[in-house]
Amino acid sequence: xxxxxxxxxxxxxxxxxxxxxxxxxxxxxxxxxxxxxxxxxxxxxxxxxxxxxxxxxxxxxxxxxxxxxxxxxxxxxxxxxxxxxxxxxxxxxxxxxxxxxxxxxxxxxxxxxxxxxxxxxxxxxxxxxxxxxxxxxxxxxxxxxxxxxxxxxxxxxxxxxxxxxxxxxxxxxxxxxxxxxxxxxxxxxxxxxxxxxxxxxxxxxxxxxxxxxxxxxxxxxxxxxxxxxxxxxxxxxxxxxxxxxxxxxxxxxxxxxxxxxxxxx
Amino acid sequence: xxxxxxxxxxxxxxxxxxxxxxxxxxxxxxxxxxxxxxxxxxxxxxxxxxxxxxxxxxxxxxxxxxxxxxxxxxxxxxxxxxxxxxxxxxxxxxxxxxxxxxxxxxxxxxxxxxxxxxxxxxxxxxxxxxxxxxxxxxxxxxxxxxxxxxxxxxxxxxxxxxxxxxxxxxxxxxxxxxxxxxxxxxxxxxxxxxxxxxxxxxxxxxxxxxxxxxxxxxxxxxxxxxxxxxxxxxxxxxxxxxxxxxxxxxxxxxxxxxxxxxxxxxxxxxxxxxxxxxxxxxxxxxxxxxxxxxxxxxxxxxxxxxxxxxxxxxxxxxxxxxxxxxxxxxxxxxxxxxxxxxxxxxxxxxxxxxxxxxxxxxxxxxxxxxxxxxxxxxxxxxxxxxxxxxxxxxxxxxxxxxxxxxxxxxxxxxxxxxxxxxxxxxxxxxxxxxxxxxxxxxxxxxxxxxxxxxxxxxxxxxxxxxxx
Numbered sequence: 001x002x003x004x005x006x007x008x009x010x011x012x013x014x015x016x017x018x019x020x021x022x023x024x025x026x027x028x029x030x031x032x033x034x035x036x037x038x039x040x041x042x043x044x045x046x047x048x049x050x051x052x053x054x055x056x057x058x059x060x061x062x063x064x065x066x067x068x069x070x071x072x073x074x075x076x077x078x079x080x081x082x083x084x085x086x087x088x089x090x091x092x093x094x095x096x097x098x099x100x101x102x103x104x105x106x107x108x109x110x111x112x113x114x115x116x117x118x119x120x121x122x123x124x125x126x127x128x129x130x131x132x133x134x135x136x137x138x139x140x141x142x143x144x145x146x147x148x149x150x151x152x153x154x155x156x157x158x159x160x161x162x163x164x165x166x167x168x169x170x171x172x173x174x175x176x177x178x179x180x181x182x183x184x185x186x187x188x189x190x191x192x193x194x195x196x197x198x199x200x201x202x203x204x205x206x207x208x209x210x211x212x213x214x215x216x217x218x219x220x221x222x223x224x225x226x227x228x229x230x231x232x233x234x235x236x237x238x239x240x241x242x243x244x245x246x247x248x249x250x251x252x253x254x255x256x257x258x259x260x261x262x263x264x265x
Numbered sequence: 266x267x268x269x270x271x272x273x274x275x276x277x278x279x280x281x282x283x284x285x286x287x288x289x290x291x292x293x294x295x296x297x298x299x300x301x302x303x304x305x306x307x308x309x310x311x312x313x314x315x316x317x318x319x320x321x322x323x324x325x326x327x328x329x330x331x332x333x334x335x336x337x338x339x340x341x342x343x344x345x346x347x348x349x350x351x352x353x354x355x356x357x358x359x360x361x362x363x364x365x366x367x368x369x370x371x372x373x374x375x376x377x378x379x380x381x382x383x384x385x386x387x388x389x390x391x392x393x394x395x396x397x398x399x400x401x402x403x404x405x406x407x408x409x410x411x412x413x414x415x416x417x418x419x420x421x422x423x424x425x426x427x428x429x430x431x432x433x434x435x436x437x438x439x440x441x442x443x444x445x446x447x448x449x450x451x452x453x454x455x456x457x458x459x460x461x462x463x464x465x466x467x468x469x470x471x472x473x474x475x476x477x478x479x480x481x482x483x484x485x486x487x488x489x490x491x492x493x494x495x496x497x498x499x500x501x502x503x504x505x506x507x508x509x510x511x512x513x514x515x516x517x518x519x520x521x522x523x524x525x526x527x528x529x530x531x532x533x534x535x536x537x538x539x540x541x542x543x544x545x546x547x548x549x550x551x552x553x554x555x556x557x558x559x560x561x562x563x564x565x566x567x568x569x570x571x572x573x574x575x576x577x578x579x580x581x582x583x584x585x586x587x588x589x590x591x592x593x594x595x596x597x598x599x600x601x602x603x604x605x606x607x608x609x610x611x612x613x614x615x616x617x618x619x620x621x622x623x624x625x626x627x628x629x630x631x632x633x634x635x636x637x638x639x640x641x642x643x644x645x646x647x648x649x650x651x652x653x654x655x656x657x658x659x660x661x662x663x664x665x666x667x668x669x670x671x672x673x674x675x676x677x678x679x680x681x682x683x684x685x686x687x688x689x690x691x692x693x694x695x696x697x698x699x700x701x702x703x704x705x706x707x708x709x710x711x712x713x714x715x716x717x718x719x720x721x722x723x724x725x726x727x728x729x730x731x732x733x
Binding site: 056084 | 579581584586590591600601604605611614615617624625627628632633635638639641642644673674700702704705706707730731732
């Protein structure tokens with residue numbers, strides 16, 4: 001009996017703990033509200049004019065190597081993904097596998113197949129228009145599959161947000177970049193709003209600037225050396241401002257940098 | 266009888282045996298035919314429909330041999346070299362063909378011969394031996410036939426006995442060529458309707474099978490048989506073509522492409538399941554299939570050993586399996602990757618290629634610079650109206666999609682010359698690209714098409730891409 005208990009305890013101790021890996025975003029109040037960062041084993045919903053850019057940056061910042069499956073339900077009005085631009089954003093376009101599913105239902109079926117494949121770095125679903133078919137049930141299924149297989153899943157909504165069971169929902173808007181010499185626009189900046197979070201605080205705005213060389217976000221106020229007052233924040237809670245180099249983001253970037261092109265080999 | 270309009274008159278184009286017996290031959294006017302036989306049945310002549318029907322019959326005839334050719338207007342040529350023993354000999358193959366065609370309502374005139382031309386001639390003119398064929402089998406031209414007859418020749422055999430050189434000088438090369446084609450001297454290869462495949466397995470059913478389960482079980486057996494053959498060859502298939510022959514002559518065809526060479530029956534069966542589930546018009550077995558054939562036209566070496574299940578190989582296997590499943594469901598053409606081309610013309614520098622083609626290295630961007638290329642590209646570029654302070658200066662304000670955008674920050678121009686070396690006149694307009702940001706913080710890639718005054722008096726502006 002005692003041997004059985006002991007072996008059970010040993011087995012418990014040896015079993016890998018279900019580690020929730022998280023992706024640090026701003027090293028500040030967003031990460032604090034997200035309990036350390038964006039859960040990588042989950043489904044997140046993005047909308048707004050800069051949703052594509054934010055989605056691309058998130059998958060490029062995520063530490064997993066391997067291809068990114070970009071499943072689209074059709075052709076949008078905003079042109080095609082441009083390899084040279086993704087390369088300039090710091091990503092390796094060869095990692096991007098594009099699937100033109102040709103409809104919402106084939107897109108969801110393809111996503112279900114893809115989410116069961118742990119060799120992928122991320123699965124991105126890009127829907128255009130209102131896409132009523134992507135409802136509570138569908139998003140719940142996406143979220144469950146993402147959690148079960150640990151595949152980072154992003155749902156880009158072309159239309160307005162609808163009820164969903166995704167872990168978080170984000171609004172991504174473009175924001176004026178800081179100006180470089182001769183008035184040239186600097187690195188891309190996005191005004192991000194955490195619009196919803198299951199079981200956590202929401203309605204948090206943050207200006208994020210993308211650092212393509214390190215594959216990570218920097219809270220815009222910090223990178224420019226000034227605190228930018230942005231929208232609503234938590235009045236009751238003290239704001240956390242650790243230095244930008246701490247947190248999972250830096251580790252993720254350091255880990256990822258040599259990984260570039262590793263899958264292409 | 267089939268009739269067609271010819272200069273306002275209804276002319277008989279084809280007639281069946283009963284009509285021919287009444288003396289109603291093609292070329293006769295319908296009015297004259299009606300005068301002779303008042304109750305004659307008439308239908309419209311439809312050459313396109315006939316050709317399509319013949320093509321359909323040819324596909325069905327691949328059950329006997331992969332080498333089938335439709336010979337319009339009403340011939341089917343089947344090369345049964347090496348196939349007859351599968352059907353119990355040449356005679357029973359011919360009998361099978363005539364029975365099947367009869368069941369479909371076609372009357373057939375079969376002929377077997379050593380060359381295609383001889384078979385066709387025997388089928389047309391009847392008879393057993395090539396030598397007994399009439400002179401019409403050698404040439405359609407009445408003048409040639411008359412000349413041959415005047416020379417005392419009555420049959421093909423008589424002509425064949427004469428020296429070729431004399432024949433050629435008197436009656437022309439065409440006659441000698443026709444003679445050679447009838448006599449095996451000049452082989453006339455048939456184009457294969459089915460591609461030649463290194464591995465072909467098939468299954469025949471005495472009773473046609475119609476249920477999905479039975480077809481699936483048969484497919485599984487075919488895949489097992491193909492696996493055995495492929496293993497013996499040390500190969501895996503990259504393409505699997507399944508043909509389902511319905512008892513009524515229809516053929517349903519399904520093809521499957523795999524990303525990596527494959528021969529595992531379980532995996533392939535699952536891929537076929539997905540392929541069948543994704544069909545737009547589901548398989549209709551009708552009265553059942555009586556022949557299933559699986560061909561593997563495209564193979565590649567596949568080692569006997571299992572892949573080691575260490576990290577890299579495992580990920581590779583999982584990804585290959587995923588790509589195969591998605592391709593079976595959606596079609597291989599829907600899986601793309603971003604490929605790079607050595608071109609300085611932006612819309613040609615990046616394009617989409619099928620997944621699985623060789624990957625090329627993308628250049629690393631310069632450290633510390635903002636992105637110089639947009640993440641989305643409009644192809645073709647969208648025309649916009651632009652206001653600039655000076656005609657060759659930066660844009661100040663532009664109108665796109667019925668909205669006015671004020672330019673708050675800009676960088677440029679980045680001058681990209683046209684590909685003058687590709688054009689005969691050496692012309693083509695230079696583009697001046699600007700990276701601009703509007704008041705809302707959206708970043709756009711604009712260009713002015715043509716250098717002001719040097720290339721054009723009124724350069725047009727285009728929006729080419731959207732930045733992050």
